[in-house]
Amino acid sequence: MSTLAQLIDRTYREYLRPVEEQEPLSQLASGIDNSASTTTITYVDNLWTPEEEDLIGSGSILEIGQELMMVEDINTVTRTITVERARLGSTIDSHSTNADIILKPRYPRMNVANAIGDQIIGLYPALYAVKTTTLTTTSTQYAEAPADTKRILKARINNSTSSTTTYADISLELLTDFTPSSTNVAVQFPTGPTSGKSVYVVYAAQFTRPTSEANDLNTVSGLDEFHEQIVMVGAVAQMLSELDVDTTTQNFITESLETRGVPLGSGERIRNALLRYYGVLLDRARREQRTRFPAGVDLYGISFTG
Secondary structure (H helix, E strand, O other), X not given: OOEHHHHHHHHHHHHHOOHHHOOOEEEEOOOEOOOOOOOEEEEOOOOOOHHHHHOOOOOOEEEEOOEEEEEEEEEOOOOEEEEEOOOOOOOOOOEOOOOEEEEOOOOOHHHHHHHHHHHHHHXXXXXXXXXXXXXXXXXXXXXXXXXXXXXEEEEEEEOOOOOOOOEEEOOOEEEEOOOOOOOOEEEEOOOOOXXXXXXXXXXXXXXXXXXXXXXXXOOOOOOOHHHHHHHHHHHHHHHXXXXXXXXXXXXXXXXXXXHOOOOOOOOXXXXXXXXXXXXXXXXXXXXXXXXXXXOOOEEOOEEOOO
């Protein structure tokens, strides 16, 4: 499963940044910390051409990671640039040696990350994250459930004894706004189960917005691999709705969509084609979920076939 950083890079690679149309790029010759008083950066020689260096005037925007910086002065002899940190709503951060410095980014990384985050949390309720938990039957007939539980997809109770191994489907009623539970969510057991038995539960939850590029999107957000293309397409459509798209990017996205079997109709706008592709992917993902539930899932080595 991808991290947020990997999905951002993949979005650039597949939709936003043709290889032959990279923005002027250099690298940090030495790392910088996240102190606002650190306002001088040194860049590697010979990556920017002299013509590109001439474009770096006062007021130019540089991007390192998700941080945007405004140029105040440049010395091309010492290869140092004086900058104002954390511009245009970005957050100051530390950056390591050899981190890329992008001049006048067309699609800032911060914007791509935010669009991906918006798309991830926007998948619910059309799609849902699949999570698992183990509950224990109690004499009170209910047990506290995880706070993010939205729907019970599958549940099996362990009725095993010392001589036999037995698991059985069990119906659970989900209780929301349930104040006796510290999570405000609980499940109601049917009458009959003996206290102390384990119940293995598969449940639906909302997706969670990642907070760091290092976040694994399955572990942190609940995404599966088949969600990734949906998120990327939605993020690109969201970004392009707010921007004028240059011809090179339009052609690149057109070619990318055509290789996926989504040719653009005559006069069709790029964003409309992306939304059409998004709809196709979303329907496909819904069908995928319907085949998984209530058909079954492998939980703790137990194969459900309901």
